[in-house]
Amino acid sequence: MKITHVEVHRIHVPAADPPFQWRHGLGGSAPAGEGAVLRIGTDEGAEGVALFARPGAAVMLDDLVDRVFREELLGQDPFQREWLWHRVWELDRIQELPLPTLGLIDIALWDLAGRVSGQPTWQVLGGFRTEIPAYASTSTFATTEEFLDVADQCLELGYHGIKLHAWGDATRDAALCVALREHVGPDVPLMYDGSAGFDLPDAIRLGRALSEADYLWYEEPMREFSITAYQRLAEATDVPLLVGETSDGAHMNSADFIKSGAATFGVRASTTLRGGITGAMRTAHLADAYRIRAEVHGSDIPNHHLCMAISNTTYYESLVTSRTVVRERHVDAAGLVHAPQGPGISLPAHFDYGPELRQFVEPGA
Template identity: 35%
Template sequence: MQAIRRRIQLKITDLEYYPAAAGLLRIVTDDEPDGVCFGVGRDAANAIDAHFRATLIGADPLNRERLWQEGMRLDRYKYLAHGVRGLVDVALWDLAGKAAGLPVYRLAGGYRDRLPCYMSGHHHDDLQAYVDEALRARAEGFAGYKDHCHLGADGMAQVARACRAAVGDDFHLMHDAVAQYILIDALRLGRVLDETKYYWFEEPLKDCDIAGLKQLCDALDLPIAATEYLPGTIHATAQVLAQGAADIVRASVPWRGGITDMLKIARLAESFDVACEITSVGGSFGFVHAQVIGALRNCTFFEGWKTGSLGGEPYITNPIHIVDGHVRVPQGPGLGLDLDWDAIRKAA
């Protein structure tokens, strides 16, 4: 009992940065557990030191909610560099998992340890390239294929019909418009996506166009996915949900904040019986998003780009792999990262 008591009474003593090692941040404590997060560039590190270090040093890292609230205040008053608050939050969750001896997804509740993936494709100028990409996604065991077609509403309508004809009716297709349409074009294309049984229509309009998004939700059968680029974390997402302006909300690290933000957004969406689909492979080479999705009932997929390793070598010795269209949630404590500190320090 004494060993457990000693481990849960922690104090942050230092912050270390390894910018040449994929931007690794390490939160050091006065006991064994530390917390890490990749993706902390020099600007983010400078912002953390200038505005967040004084709050963190001496604080109990297990008080993540208190530190999240302080990060929200600093975000507004100090105009923190983008992603700073979320990256610190990730490292705090990693540390908490290590202190508890649990992976983050179990610390957050635990729902599943194997995640189906869809393939997130690229923009192409040639229609056949989308068809080929969709067919490859199906052949490699992915549960679906999402395009990022920028050929306009008429061009995308052709892509939708061609992809559906190629892959058949029992394979998920999604279109990510990256906010390229005006309302009338989104409505026109949306009817084609309805006809071709697309699984969702993502970011058809700017996330701030709540009135337009609500019109799309009301007019179309397929789900409208929004809020990926929306600032304001849970507070802005709440307004979109309250107005019925999204059938699916999106969240990610570090754009929408940290793990705390994603869990808050997902639980908020669940209270509306709305899915929260986590965006992209995400920070720390997929480890963050895999852990979060493992804790959620209302997220269907992990978003990947290809089979095989999601990267991080040589600093990560146990990279996540997409195999047969699925990702296994890492089972080690915290994020589940096994790090090669010799390689990290050598890079630094």
């Protein structure tokens, strides 16, 4: 079997409804725009697709396919995923590929493998579980009272924990984190994501508040360029750190976070930011060798498959971006997410997604 065509199909990505905010300095949800579906086809009719649903993705992906990817892929065996992953990594040396595009080819090839075998991709990967608990991962709300109300709704709907994305002010965020712990009691798992909003002194200050409030993990308080800064943070605080979300290098970068002692809870694994499915699985296996977690980041459908394939992940991340909480369609009344059943990654074969697009991408896209 050989790859015979590599295509980009443009799709409309609607704006989030209602719109939402992230911390100060990051803005909010994206406006409507043109996303893309990458389609890889073969001489035997097998094909795989990967969704790039960010507004503006179509122009970016059209350019990369025309300049770089098509020539590299045509005539290749689609089952040589390791080789093709390596080729994309080599190309990144000169092309400086945007992080989300590093894994698109890999995702499409894993989708193709599942479709050919008639199995969901998580089973092709080996499979570990058929269900996983979900936690509610909030956007940023205006007041502490709004956060507490959203948390109550999430717990009533069955979510197994709450992760905060707050304002990016160390003093105010610390007070919110303590207030949430006091509000929900000692038994609800709580997490905090700093969205890289702090320097080391403020990250330490906030981390000590999280330690006292018994948070399960402390995620990305600083940009991930200085592993030394994260090492200092781990030494100065007791709250476990979850690291390696947006830094380049996939499992190779994660290895240095682990070696430094900074990954005291674990590292992030995701198809979107850690080199597709292959990069995420390498990261998970690396973390497992050190007996730490590889928590799956994001709630799009490829990451849904990752959750079922990775043994050392704890939760499915379900974004909650509205003050009136509605459970994500993948999350049941018991707060569980069940394994996909269709072949491949289970994206529809057609490309006119329309309103159903939001079934397959995270609200933050």
